[in-house]
Amino acid sequence: MADSVSYGARERIAMKIELTMPLIKRLKIDSKPVATDPSGALIFEPNPSGRDYIVYDASQEAPPGFGVRIAKKKTFVIRRKVNGKSIMPTVGNVADFMTSDGKGPLTLARAKAAAMALQMVGTGKNPNAEARKTAASELTVGQAFSRHREHLRTRTQRPATAETLRVVDRAIRKFVGWGWANRRVKDLTPEEIETKFKEGQDAHPTANEQAFRWALAAVRWCIGMEELDAASANRDPLLRANPFMILILGRMFRSRDQVEKTRVEQNKRNPLTPTKTLGEFLEVAWSRKDVNDNETGVHYLMLMLLWGCRKSEHAPCQWGELLTADARKLASHVMLDDDVYGPHVFFHGTKNGSNHRLPIGPMALQLLRRRQASGAEEAVRRGFGSKSRTFVFPARSRQSKTGHYNDASALLDSLRDEAGIDRLARHDLRRSFGALMAAIDVPPGIRSRFFNHADASVTDTYTKAEWALLREWMERIEQSILAKAPNVYNSLKPTAWPMLDAPVPHVSRPAKPRTGRPRKISVPVDERQ
Incomplete structure (x- = not known):
């Protein structure tokens, strides 16, 4: 009581x-x-x-x-x-x-x-205060990573995306592989950090620098938290020095100019060239969509090129008409008809933390209408309650965890080989979009908006005049890209537009025979012996 x-x-x-x-x-x-x-x-x-x-x-x-x-x-x-x-x-x-x-x-x-x-x-x-003191003095590299990762995931301002967390996890695995995860931070010496850093610079400098930058940030954050705990407990901090600072003080990280120079020398950036490889790639891709159930993957790559977006931005796009108004605020989606913006794509929570809205050109719109028709047929086969139904690019497998298509690496490699292109990565499609914008003199301000390079505080709301200007340039970019592949252009253009002179359509290579265990064939019970 x-x-x-x-x-x-x-x-x-x-x-x-x-x-x-x-x-x-x-x-x-x-x-x-x-x-x-x-x-x-x-x-x-x-x-x-x-x-x-x-x-x-x-x-x-x-x-x-x-x-x-x-x-x-x-x-x-x-x-x-x-x-x-x-x-x-x-x-x-x-x-x-x-x-x-x-x-x-x-x-x-x-x-x-x-x-x-x-x-x-x-x-x-206070036993908790004593535990914090002990934890600070005994902090290991693995614990620093774990605490900092949780902070990145749960912070209010710009919480880390799933892709960022995957990058952090890759860095953690490097330190686990070196046997450093259980090393106490205070026991690490600048000399051994410098030696380990130099060992990784020869083979994979970008991944190596990324891993050490994350370690530097994790320990720096833990030191900041220990300083706050010490101040509130009226004691001296037990962890003061960040041994990874040797990489900053020794200027061991490459500058942006050095990174760019290395990428050029090693052919790491290979946008499609408007005069040659762009048209060949599109013609080959367009013929491949009818082979071996590649339509979703081909549309995925083509829209990545036509919008200049990152794979993490358009892969999870859903059909806006299947979402409520509130759900559309929190999900990447495509609207084929909209009273305010007209046809547009909306990317939620992009790399710089902002939302990003782009107008959809007439030929991308036609491609999306075909995507929607294919999606309707897929919904009939899988059922209207399937997880993949709402996605613009539904996953090929019903067991997919996300429900949407996500990895076109194998398809892109195959298209590259068939088109006779030496090097081509997915991000090169975004670079190709940028190269085309430069070729047709798109104003810098428009380029920045299309690439979403503006500050995250910049709104994605526009006046009618601003939006009309963005739509005009998007249509010009789209025409400039697809005109390099006349067969693709003629298939997607509005009916009122004149046809382009086109070569004989590319004939895609036949699909390779399926490898692995043969498919099971069910035999009716009355035919079994």
Whole structure:
């Protein structure tokens, strides 16, 4: 039963009652218990200030001072007064105790709180603060990566995208492979970091620099957090120096000009040339769409070229008409008809953190209408409830985790070989878009908007005149690209436009025989022997 509390003292005295998990689940920040009625039921009053409050546990199984703090998150706490000083560390989030090994959450929380209380009485110190001190002095490279990654994932301002987290994970795997994940940061010497860095520069300099930059950032963030903890605890920081700073002080990372020079020398950037390879690539791709179920992949690559986008931007696009107005604000989508913008594509949460809206030209629009028709046939085969139905580029496999097409590497390599092009990567399609913009003198401001190179704070809302100008240039770029492949141009152009003189359509190579285990052929029961 709760302690007797007069109404005038409700604001000064914390509530104490035997805690149960159903009771803890009932407690909310917008109201708080202040007393009990004659039958023993709790009396709640509004908590308009939203200030957190504590309900202490009156159970005989609970150590004195054990309770639950109700705030945005519910946490167990334990309070002790040692040498005249009140100490109240957090035992843990209530949710963390819900997944127990058969013991009740309250049983586990009370046991942990009792152990912490003994430690407080014995040392006179907050055990959580002591644990943070120990953690800072014993911080390993792997722990620094893990904490920084969680910060990147959960931060409010520009949380890391899935692609960024994959890059961080690749960096972590490098340090695990070197046996450095369990090395304490304070034990690393600048000399060995410099030696390890130089070892990786010969084979894969870009990946090597990226891994060490992430390590530098992770340790720097952990040092900043330790400085805050030390200041709040009125002590000196236990981790001050970042050994990875030797790479900055020694100017060991390549400059942007050096990186660009290396890429040119090694033919790392190979946009399609408007005078030769652009047309050949498009003609080969257009003929391949009818071979071996490659239509989705060919459309995926062609729109990547026509929009100059990154693969992470257009791959998850959905049909806007299948989404609610609120859902369209939070998802990349294509609108073939729109009263405000007309046909357009909307990329949500792009690399620079902003949303990006592009007008769709008439020939890309025709291609998308064909995509939608193919999608309708696919929905009939797979069912209208299939996960892939809403996507512009549905996954080929029904077991796909994302539901959308994502990797055209093998198809692109095959098209490149058939077109007789030496080198071509997916990002080269974006570069080809940029090269074409430069060739037809697209104004720098328009180029920046199409490439989404503007600051993330720049809005994707336009006046009618601005949008009309963007649409005009998008149509000119689209015509300039597809005119290099007359057969493609003639197939997608509006009917009122004149035909271009076109060569004999390219005949794609026949599909290669399927390798691996032969497909199973079901035999009717009455024909089996």
